[in-house]
């Protein structure tokens with residue numbers, strides 16, 4: 128292989144949050160790292176950019192598990208500069224024009240009258256049924272949320288769960304396995320599994336461990352870039368990796384881009400795992416078949432710059448009865464510098480079905496906003512659309528999922544299709560932590 132003269136220990140493919148976190152950790156562990164990014168910018172779907180004087184993120188974001196989660200672990204270990212996070216505030220539920228805080232405790236749940244009383248009792252019963260099934264050792268990975276719901280739940284009750292399922296899992300209650308709502312992080316052998324997500328939704332004290340990064344999402348990426356040790360990381364943008372070269376069938380040799388090739392012993396890939404069969408020849412058949420069944424999540428975000436603030440509460444809104452479902456985050460409430468003085472910036476994220484039509488979806492989503500907030504149209508100063516992939520794999524029944532470990536020695540994948548735990552940036556961070564662990568046990572680190 129004709130090789131680029133530079134000598135790198137690791138090539139990281141992709142400069143999204145998982146690629147950049149990998150590059151930071153490995154460089155701090157003494158490796159010389161080359162990052163190759165196909166786009167002209169860094170951060171993937173975790174960045175911010177200017178539009179007509181506003182500073183929009185790539186989709187609306189709450190950074191979760193801030194105090195105890197995987198991102199915190201990486202920040203403590205490897206960041207020289209840590210972003211400042213503003214508390215994310217309350218999640219408000221909007222149904223039929225009424226708004227109430229999300230009911231985090233059983234007490235709040237029982238008086239949460241945006242849902243009929245009967246539904247609330249039926250949902251509690253379903254939760255306890257799920258707990259019972261778990262306690263008798265039933266595998267809930269092929270049981271869907273809708274499978275455990277009673278038939279007589281109302282449309283609003285179903286829609287409420289469907290919204291949660293789309294935003295937490297990326298798919299409907301018919302496709303989301305009950306196990307997705309179970310958090311194994313505190314699972315101890317011989318004990319009742321800790322039903323983390325459901326527990327959080329219905330019993331725990333609320334989403335207190337969440338924040339929004341001051342300065343926008345970009346401040347997370349900037350913190351990573353500012354923490355790279357001098358001379359250890361080289362980043363090349365507009366350089367798409369077209370082939371990953373493997374010696375024989377199992378050892379990494381290097382990567383090829385349109386204009387260059389790079390020798391290395393280790394490659395970390397953070398693009399779509401479902402694209403790997405096009406990048407690497409002769410992958411094992413079963414591995415490829417699994418990758419082909421991965422289903423990604425599609426989203427549309429509409430950013431509105433407004434001359435009037437319609438969202439005065441500190442927090443975000445879950446629009447349960449909008450079509451499509453929406454999650455609304457007024458980011459300039461967290462950091463007023465994201466909008467020109469006296470103006471306001473709000474992001475409306477919608478989860479879209481596979482095969483959606485961009486222009487029809489944009490129109491439908493904008494109509495939803497205008498119908499939900501009377502008068503808003505008169506105060507629109509800026510409008511910006513983004514179609515992005517929030518998760519590269521949704522954790523649905525009968526869908527495939529990637530893994531950090533691959534059939535090839537010294538080749539690892541990271542990102543939201545490589546690790547099932549949590550979601551979004553936390554999931555990406557978990558994948559990086561797992562990659563570091565596996566590399567240590569493989570003695571490549």
Ligand SMILES: Cc1cc2nc3c(=O)[nH]c(=O)nc-3n(C[C@H](O)[C@H](O)[C@H](O)COP(=O)(O)OP(=O)(O)OC[C@H]3O[C@@H](n4cnc5c(N)ncnc54)[C@H](O)[C@@H]3O)c2cc1C
Nearest residue numbers: 141143144145165171172186188189368398517542551552
């Ligand atoms: C609308 C929306 C809302 C979200 N809300 C939240 C939230 O509230 N909380 C949360 O934690 N997360 C949220 N997320 C998700 C979070 O932003 C992503 O999960 C995370 O940023 C994904 O990072 P990644 O590195 O795995 O992937 P990506 O950001 O997709 O990065 C992959 C990179 O690899 C590059 N690449 C791919 N193939 C190649 C190749 N062959 N050669 C070179 N480069 C390549 C791509 O260009 C890209 O830059 C949201 C995302 C969106 C879009």
